[in-house]
Ligand SMILES: Nc1nc(=O)c2c([nH]1)NC[C@@H]1CN(c3ccc(C(=O)N[C@@H](CCC(=O)O)C(=O)O)cc3)CN21
Ligand SMILES: CC(C)C(=O)C(=O)O
């Protein structure tokens with residue numbers, strides 16, 4: 001951990017706290033990276049084991065994304081996820097990661113009714129989940145809500161372009177901003193949420209040049225996913241980076257490994273060895289018993305009536 005802290009000290013990010021551990025990154029760290037024009041790395045994680053890998057890899061921000069509904073929980077979209085589900089997962093991520101800024105998606109249905117509902121949900125994610133910030137999908141229409149959450153003391157990351165929670169309205173998970181009208185709307189959305197006080201914004205599935213236009217016209221970091229590299233940072237779902245799903249990924253996904261295929265081979269191998277008795281082999285038998293104790297146990301049992309005959 002210490003070594004990891006020092007290794008990236010040149011980027012002036014991780015600091016050592018009084019007890020020697022890496023201090024957790026904050027929204028200020030993200031602001032500093034942006035000012036220094038250092039690209040910001042964000043991954044989505046939903047559990048302690050994945051969050052810990054992100055920690056050791058020195059990822060700047062871990063987003064507990066509602067994509068967990070589609071990938072980890074097997075739903076068709078992100079809309080079934082409840083606020084309590086999100087709290088549960090943020091807590092797990094928190095336990096597995098000590099260094100990244102932790103941001104939680106506000107689930108569909110827990111913020112749209114009123115500003116009060118949205119503030120309450122954001123505060124729940126901070127209070128019960130220990131999230132440091134929340135992410136909320138929406139543009140102009142969400143700006144007053146975002147303002148309220150920020151005023152309540154919860155930093156907000158915006159989310160513009162493809163808003164997966166609105167896939168029923170959009171007609172699928174599709175590229176956004178490729179017409180005059182929708183491109184202008186996206187720029188207006190970005191300006192509105194910037195004005196409302198977001199500390200950063202995700203820009204999803206828009207043409208590279210539109211993402212650049214937005215990035216050049218706002219003064220907070222833009223975190224792209226399917227938005228090219230003229231943005232301030234990138235976000236991907238860790239399961240996509242690792243190739244955990246056995247399906248064709250979205251165009252913007254780079255699979256840095258093919259976990260699914262390798263994991264399948266490993267389990268097939270295990271299955272075969274259990275069936276054949278090859279596992280456990282002598283190297284994995286483990287626990288030996290003291291022969292004197294064993295003999296005493298046998299002797300004891302032979303003297304007892306161990307049938308259930310009361
Ligand atoms: N595993 C996973 N990764 C994600 O990035 C992700 C999720 N799940 N779930 C929530 C949202 C949904 N997202 C998605 C889902 C599908 C496409 C997709 O299939 N896009 C098409 C583009 C189609 C077009 O050209 O309009 C593609 O082929 O890339 C994109 C983003 C991004 N998020
Ligand atoms: C893909 C990212 C931006 C997200 O919102 C999620 O993982 O839910």
Ligand SMILES: [Mg+2]
Pocket residue numbers: 065066067078105164
């Ligand atoms: Mg999401």
